[in-house]
Amino acid sequence: MEQIPASVAAPPWLSRPSPPSRRPRVRTVVAGTLAAALAVGSLGCGQPAPPTPRQPDSATVAAAVTEAGLRERLEALAAATGDKPPYRAVGSAGYDRAADLVEQALRVAGWAVTLDAWDDASFVDEGSSSLEVGGRSFGVDGLRPLVFAPGGDVAGPVVPIDWNPAATGPDGKGCTVTDYGTLPAHAIVVVRSGNCLRRDQVIAAQHAGAAAFVAVYPWAPPGAIYRATLLEPRFLEIPAAAVSGEVAETLVAAAESGEMARLVTRVSTVAAPTRSIIAELPGTEPGAVIMLGAHLDSALDGPGINDDGSGVAALLEIAAALAGTRPRATIRLAFWSGEELGLHGSYRYATALSSEAARAILVYANVDMIASPNGFAGVYDEPGAPVGSAAARELLASAVERAGATPMRVDLGGASDHRGFAASGVATAGVFSGAGEPVSAEQAAASPGGATGATGDRAIAGRPADACYHQACDDLGNTNLRLARVLAAALADFTVRVANNPELLAH
Numbered sequence: 001m002e003q004i005p006a007s008v009a010a011p012p013w014l015s016r017p018s019p020p021s022r023r024p025r026v027r028t029v030v031a032g033t034l035a036a037a038l039a040v041g042s043l044g045c046g047q048p049a050p051p052t053p054r055q056p057d058s059a060t061v062a063a064a065v066t067e068a069g070l071r072e073r074l075e076a077l078a079a080a081t082g083d084k085p086p087y088r089a090v091g092s093a094g095y096d097r098a099a100d101l102v103e104q105a106l107r108v109a110g111w112a113v114t115l116d117a118w119d120d121a122s123f124v125d126e127g128s129s130s131l132e133v134g135g136r137s138f139g140v141d142g143l144r145p146l147v148f149a150p151g152g153d154v155a156g157p158v159v160p161i162d163w164n165p166a167a168t169g170p171d172g173k174g175c176t177v178t179d180y181g182t183l184p185a186h187a188i189v190v191v192r193s194g195n196c197l198r199r200d201q202v203i204a205a206q207h208a209g210a211a212a213f214v215a216v217y218p219w220a221p222p223g224a225i226y227r228a229t230l231l232e233p234r235f236l237e238i239p240a241a242a243v244s245g246e247v248a249e250t251l252v253a254a255a256e257s258g259e260m261a262r263l264v265t266r267v268s269t270v271a272a273p274t275r276s277i278i279a280e281l282p283g284t285e286p287g288a289v290i291m292l293g294a295h296l297d298s299a300l301d302g303p304g305i306n307d308d309g310s311g312v313a314a315l316l317e318i319a320a321a322l323a324g325t326r327p328r329a330t331i332r333l334a335f336w337s338g339e340e341l342g343l344h345g346s347y348r349y350a351t352a353l354s355s356e357a358a359r360a361i362l363v364y365a366n367v368d369m370i371a372s373p374n375g376f377a378g379v380y381d382e383p384g385a386p387v388g389s390a391a392a393r394e395l396l397a398s399a400v401e402r403a404g405a406t407p408m409r410v411d412l413g414g415a416s417d418h419r420g421f422a423a424s425g426v427a428t429a430g431v432f433s434g435a436g437e438p439v440s441a442e443q444a445a446a447s448p449g450g451a452t453g454a455t456g457d458r459a460i461a462g463r464p465a466d467a468c469y470h471q472a473c474d475d476l477g478n479t480n481l482r483l484a485r486v487l488a489a490a491l492a493d494f495t496v497r498v499a500n501n502p503e504l505l506a507h
Contacts, residue, residue: 001295001307001339001368001416001435001469053326058496062403062489064321065314067481070371070488073313074305076101078476081303086472088298090338091122091272095297098312102277102296102335105316109323111279111333116349120338121232122272123147125300131247133158133261134254142247144301145240145265146198146215147229147341152239154212155262156186158255163190165249167218168438170194174201180208188212188261190251198228199236206238212263213240216248219438221467226436227301231342239265276345277335281322288329288502289360290495291426292318293346293417294367295339302474306466307435308339310479311367314488321492327499329362336417339368343419350420362505363392363498364421366430367491371484372466374459375433376443380418381409388427388505395497395504396429399490405483406446427505429494431487433480434465448486 080097081088088095106113129145131138145151161180162173172192173179180189189210191201202213217226227242241263243251254261277296283289294311298304315333322331338344353361366380379397382389397407410432418428434443439459447459459465468474498504 053324055500056322056325056327056496058493058500061318061321061496062493065317065485065489065492067485069317070310070313070481070484073316074309074476074479077309077312078303078305081298086303087300088296088304089122089300090120090274090297090341091270095274095337098296099275099277099335102312102316106277106279106319106333109319111281111319114278114280115275116278116345117273117275118348119271120274120344121148121341122270123300123341124268124270126266129241129265129267131241131243131261131263134250134259136250138243138247141244142225143241143243144225144227145267146202146227146242147300148233148269149202149213149230149236149240149265149267150233150238151265151267152212153262153264154186154188154239155260156188156211157184157258158190158251158261159183159187160190160252160255162192163252164192165218167192169219175204177204177208180205180210183209186211188214188263190214190216190248190255192216192218197231199230202230202238202240203235210238212238214251214263215240215242217242218245218248220245220436221464222246224436224467224471225301226470227299229340229342233269239263241265274337276337276349279319279333281326281331283327283330283499285328285502287360288362289332290329290499290502291332291334291361291364292367292491292495293334293336293364295336295345295417297337297340299340299470301470302468302472305475306371306478307369307469307474308367310369310371310484314367314370314484314491317488318492318495327496329499329502331495331499339417343417346417347420350424350426353424358424358426361421361426362502363388363427363429364418365392365396365491365494366416366418366428368416368430368432369435369466370431370433370487371479371481372433372435373478373480374439374463374467375465375480375483376408376439376447376459377405377483377486378410378432378434379407380412380428380430380432382411382414382428386422386425386427389429391505392427392429396431396490396494399493399497400431400486402493403486403490405448405486408443408446431491433483433487436464436466436469438462439465448483
């Protein structure tokens with residue numbers, strides 16, 4: 001999941017459709033039961049026609065989504081991701097292997113598969129960046145360059161901006177040039193997140209005269225480093241890195257004592273081929289589409305089994321459960337590339353939709369992180385979402401209740417792949433089990449159990465929903481499969497009910 005603060009407008013570059021030279025290179029594959037149905041006209045005399053696909057039943061499809069099935073899908077995804085490198089970032093061999101795995105699974109289930117392929121920006125971290133401060137030297141265990149920031153070597157005084165070690169959310173300053181005041185020469189600013197993009201903070205800092213930028217998150221678990229994306233390399237002129245809590249405290253102490261620091265980042269940005277995967281199960285009535293999506297890429301710093309392998313596994317389970325059926329509305333699944341870079345794949349797709357194609361999508365439901373070990377059963381509830389979103393939210397919340405959990409409304413502020421669809425006027429919905437933020441007492445009390453993998457445990461208030469968010473420990477041991485099953489089954493239930501009765505969301 002790529003965290004973008006609430007109330008932040010999409011950067012202008014995100015709202016532009018891809019130029020003609022980068023239109024999707026499309027390849028469509030039809031397989032399995034769907035291929036058999038389409039081949040009726042070529043059958044020889046005396047051969048029986050294949051059975052007419054039945055309309056799916058919501059309870060049956062939801063029941064087919066199981067913990068065992070999700071586990072098997074996650075194990076296969078982890079094996080495809082591999083450990084050289086141990087992630088599925090854009091441009092990595094792990095991403096390509098995972099995409100092949102997803103394509104094959106969809107074909108076996110009889111879905112029509114289309115590939116949206118393009119060359120995306122890929123960030124390369126050489127792994128040799130460093131920070132010297134307070135007589136200490138920190139390497140990869142203490143800092144990570146921000147995605148798309150340029151490399152650099154800066155030595156200068158440390159200047160904390162609105163430092164608050166007790167902060168529990170993104171309420172810091174640094175979003176405007178005036179927040180930085182008059183900076184000394186070669187200043188290395190230390191900035192906690194605020195109600196704007198990290199990109200905005202970095203650009204504001206460089207306009208204010210900063211020579212380097214250090215991102216801090218006071219609420220992060222000990223040792224965790226949350227590396228933000230700066231969305232694209234244009235206009236970025238100064239090196240920028242995220243640091244652990246220990247490094248942040250050392251920097252603040254150096255500022256108080258007047259000591260200097262030196263930040264060295266060794267990175268580059270290159271073009272890399274990638275692809276999103278789109279799959280369809282045609283409906284009996286043209287002009288109505290129910291769309292679900294999850295991102296297939298992971299952050300650079302971990303294998304991404306919860307974020308967002310859990311969403312990928314859920315969609316594959318739903319695809320398999322729907323095999324051989326035909327609802328009234330078409331069901332479309334998307335497995336996005338480039339989400340962790342700044343929602344690249346989904347924005348590319350959504351903003352290129354014609355007005356007619358956008359109107360045909362009754363709802364886009366997002367599935368980004370549903371197996372958080374200390375999580376809860378979240379349902380998207382974002383103020384200002386397009387017409388139809390409120391009705392979709394209520395239907396999805398009811399499905400969560402039928403699946404055995406208490407739905408908790410969450411406002412992600414457009415911080416995942418539904419953002420581009422909302423910008424195109426498509427109703428949005430989604431399920432979510434929490435990321436790196438602390439769980440509230442209300443969320444903990446309503447959690448369905450299975451937290452930290454122990455049956456019957458509830459979430460613990462004040463702790464992160466996923467302490468391994470964007471970290472190397474986001475592996476197979478970092479999953480709450482009971483919670484994942486609840487949210488995936490609820491999504492399956494919701495999808496089939498709406499696909500069989502599209503008038504529920506007609507607007």
